[in-house]
Amino acid sequence: MVFEYSVTFQSVLTLIGLITVVFLLFFLIISSILIVLLVYALKTGIVPFPRFLKAGILFFETFMIWFIRVAGINDTDFWRFMAGLQNNLNKQAFSEVPIDKRAVxxxxxxxxxxxPAHLEPEGLKCRSCGLCTVGQAHRVLQGLGYRVFIVPGSSFIGRMIKKYRIKGVIGVGCLIEIKDGLEMADKAGYVAMGVVSDKDGCVETSVNWESVYEIAMLGLDPASFPDSILEFLPASEEPRA
Ligand code: SF4
Known part of the structure; x- marks a missing residue:
C-alpha cells in the first residue's frame, strides 16, 4: 500500500516537473521570437507578423517591459511603436467607417x-482665436467631415461615442492615454486610431497634425475635400506607423 502510494506520488511529481519544463521551453521560444521581431521592427520600421507580435507582446507584457528596460530601449519608443502597430492593424477597418460615424x-x-474657450456639455468650444494650432486643425478636420471634440477627460469620449453612435475614433493624447484608449476601443467594439502627442504634460502640449490628417484622410475621397483645407493636407494618405 505504502509502495503504491509512493509510486503515485512520484508520478505526480514527474508530471509536474515535465509540465514546468514544457511551459518554460514554450515561454523561452515564444519570447525569443517576440524579442527578435520587436527589435527588428524597432530598427527597421517594418513590422513582420503584426497580429502575432501584438498578441504576444500583450500576453507577455510584464516580461517584454522588463526586457526593453534591460536592453536600454526607451519606454516611450516602445509604446509609440505599440500605438503605431495598433493603427496598422486597424487601418483597413477604420477606412471603411463612413465619415458621419467618425470623430476626433x-x-x-x-x-x-x-x-478663451469655455467648457460646454460636449467639451470645449474652440473660438479659433489663433492662440494655438487647435483652431486650424479643428477647421481642417471638420472640413473633412469629422465631428471634433476637445475634451478634458475620457468620460466625455464615452458619452459622445454613445450619443452619436461613433464607430471610428481618432484619439490624440499622451502615451498612457493612447494605450488606455486603444484598449478601451477594443473592448467597446469601435475602431480607434491613436496619435501620440510630441510633448507630454498638462498644458500647451503639441502633436504632429500631419500625422492626424494622414489618418483622418483614410478611406475618404480626395475629390470631396473642400478647397479651403487642401493646403493643410499632406500629399500622401498613407499614415506613418
Ligand atoms: S484656437 Fe486654441 S486657444 Fe484659441 S479658442 Fe481654440 S483651442 Fe482655445
Missing part, C-alpha cells in the same frame, strides 16, 4: 494656456 478627440492640453 483632442485633449484640452493642446490648447494655449490663455485659451
Amino acid at each position: 478627440f483632442l485633449p484640452q492640453c493642446l490648447r494655449s494656456a490663455k485659451c
Whole structure:
C-alpha cells in the first residue's frame, strides 16, 4: 500500500516537473521570437507578423517591459511603436467607417494656456482665436467631415461615442492615454486610431497634425475635400506607423 502510494506520488511529481519544463521551453521560444521581431521592427520600421507580435507582446507584457528596460530601449519608443502597430492593424477597418460615424478627440492640453474657450456639455468650444494650432486643425478636420471634440477627460469620449453612435475614433493624447484608449476601443467594439502627442504634460502640449490628417484622410475621397483645407493636407494618405 505504502509502495503504491509512493509510486503515485512520484508520478505526480514527474508530471509536474515535465509540465514546468514544457511551459518554460514554450515561454523561452515564444519570447525569443517576440524579442527578435520587436527589435527588428524597432530598427527597421517594418513590422513582420503584426497580429502575432501584438498578441504576444500583450500576453507577455510584464516580461517584454522588463526586457526593453534591460536592453536600454526607451519606454516611450516602445509604446509609440505599440500605438503605431495598433493603427496598422486597424487601418483597413477604420477606412471603411463612413465619415458621419467618425470623430476626433483632442485633449484640452493642446490648447494655449490663455485659451478663451469655455467648457460646454460636449467639451470645449474652440473660438479659433489663433492662440494655438487647435483652431486650424479643428477647421481642417471638420472640413473633412469629422465631428471634433476637445475634451478634458475620457468620460466625455464615452458619452459622445454613445450619443452619436461613433464607430471610428481618432484619439490624440499622451502615451498612457493612447494605450488606455486603444484598449478601451477594443473592448467597446469601435475602431480607434491613436496619435501620440510630441510633448507630454498638462498644458500647451503639441502633436504632429500631419500625422492626424494622414489618418483622418483614410478611406475618404480626395475629390470631396473642400478647397479651403487642401493646403493643410499632406500629399500622401498613407499614415506613418
Ligand atoms: S484656437 Fe481654440 S483651442 Fe486654441 S486657444 Fe484659441 S479658442 Fe482655445
